[in-house]
Amino acid sequence: MAKTFDICIRGAGVVGRTLALLLARERLRVALVEAPNTTAASSGDVRAYALNAASRQLLDSLRSWPDPAHATAVAEMQVFGDQGGAVHFDAATQGADALAWIVDVPALEARLAEAVRYQPQVEVVGEPVPASLTVVCEGRASRTRSEFGVEFEVTAYAQHAIATRLICERPHGQVARQWFLPDGGILAFLPLDGAQGNSVAVVWSVLKEQVPQLLTLAPQEFAEHLETASQGALGVLQLSGERAAWPLQQARANRWCGALPAQGGQPRSWVLAGDAAHNVHPLAGQGLNMGLADAQTLAHVLHGRDYWRTVADLRLLRSYERERKAAMLPMGLATDSLQQLFARTEGPVQALRNWGMKGIERSGPLKQWMARQAMGTH
Numbered sequence: 001m002a003k004t005f006d007i008c009i010r011g012a013g014v015v016g017r018t019l020a021l022l023l024a025r026e027r028l029r030v031a032l033v034e035a036p037n038t039t040a041a042s043s044g045d046v047r048a049y050a051l052n053a054a055s056r057q058l059l060d061s062l063r064s065w066p067d068p069a070h071a072t073a074v075a076e077m078q079v080f081g082d083q084g085g086a087v088h089f090d091a092a093t094q095g096a097d098a099l100a101w102i103v104d105v106p107a108l109e110a111r112l113a114e115a116v117r118y119q120p121q122v123e124v125v126g127e128p129v130p131a132s133l134t135v136v137c138e139g140r141a142s143r144t145r146s147e148f149g150v151e152f153e154v155t156a157y158a159q160h161a162i163a164t165r166l167i168c169e170r171p172h173g174q175v176a177r178q179w180f181l182p183d184g185g186i187l188a189f190l191p192l193d194g195a196q197g198n199s200v201a202v203v204w205s206v207l208k209e210q211v212p213q214l215l216t217l218a219p220q221e222f223a224e225h226l227e228t229a230s231q232g233a234l235g236v237l238q239l240s241g242e243r244a245a246w247p248l249q250q251a252r253a254n255r256w257c258g259a260l261p262a263q264g265g266q267p268r269s270w271v272l273a274g275d276a277a278h279n280v281h282p283l284a285g286q287g288l289n290m291g292l293a294d295a296q297t298l299a300h301v302l303h304g305r306d307y308w309r310t311v312a313d314l315r316l317l318r319s320y321e322r323e324r325k326a327a328m329l330p331m332g333l334a335t336d337s338l339q340q341l342f343a344r345t346e347g348p349v350q351a352l353r354n355w356g357m358k359g360i361e362r363s364g365p366l367k368q369w370m371a372r373q374a375m376g377t378h
Helices: 014-023 053-061 105-117 144-145 206-217 219-229 287-303 314-343 347-362 364-375
Strands: 005-010 032-034 047-051 071-074 074-078 086-090 100-104 124-125 129-134 152-168 174-180 186-194 197-207 238-241 243-253 257-263 266-272
Touching: 005 014, 014 032, 014 105, 014 124, 047 053, 047 105, 047 186, 047 287, 053 071, 053 287, 071 186, 100 105, 100 186, 100 243, 105 124, 129 144, 152 186, 152 206, 152 219, 197 206, 197 219, 206 243, 206 347, 219 238, 266 314
Parallel strands: 005 032, 005 129, 032 124, 074 174, 129 266
Antiparallel strands: 047 100, 071 100, 074 086, 152 197, 152 238, 152 243, 174 186, 186 197, 257 266
16 A cells, blocks of 8 residues: 655755654654755765754754754854945854854754654655645755746846855854955855864855856965955965855745645645745845744644644645745845845945944944844844
8 A cells, every 4th residue: 555645845955854854743744855866975065054043943953953063153253344344243242152053064964864764754755745735845946836837036146156165274263254345246254163163164256257267266266366355364265175156046936835636535735945935145144044944834833733624724834924924024125135235336335335334333232133133033
């Protein structure tokens, strides 16, 4: 007799695996669709994400938080403008252990994969299977989203992101650093390898026309460009990872849930989560936090359903959609506005934005509010 599943999750990334574990705790039978090439660890994977306190608490509850060497606490964040503006945040002022944690993505994925492997309610499968509810967690390029007739409303930015890793002459001191550059670029150095580490993950937003040249530079020449852009903050830099690049965009699906044809007289539905539903600019470091919040909210909505409602009940799924869209709206507006403001290179605009940064630095309540938003403690 063929196995039956309550939920089929298409996509076994961080959000998909997290959701699978959350739903398994509710005694739901989950099929997790994993592409054939996702199980092999990639030594060239340079991804690292800033996770806030809410995301850490969620992953801790699933026993999937990486060890300290792969989840570096950020004690301070320094943001620099292109004409002397600067804003500094520190965890001590917020009464917190950390502003965020910079998490090595391959290490996090390995912890989640291990947890899934020992969860009997979750079965990893190679292709989609019938289920009452299909959750699409395939990322920004989701094919299933298109198959379901969902429009993905994309605002493309003029920049691409380049990611890599560096070994630095000086230790990072648990400080995350970000520079808004005169040419409209944005450079971030994110601390790695624990409190005493001297390596950083790099996310560099540059004009798409610059990408081919930067990707083909010799490693040392590329590192020298980063030394200049970072004003020598960490001394001499050495490239220690591959360079990856991708186009930047803000996007949101016009619908996050809908009905599928019934099977055996039973209703079926679909719902989106993570990057399949929404994309934001990486300058605020909130993309994965938002995806994990999707997973947590969807699991909570399904947990609280009336006994007579199935997981395919569109009323439940629409409540999830409304809650997440409302929560995301301020972050989407903020990141888009900052990107648009710092992408402009006119003199008066440069002066205005640096004046604004100085004002934020002097404004206690506004600065505190911004820190709490980023930390996920608001």
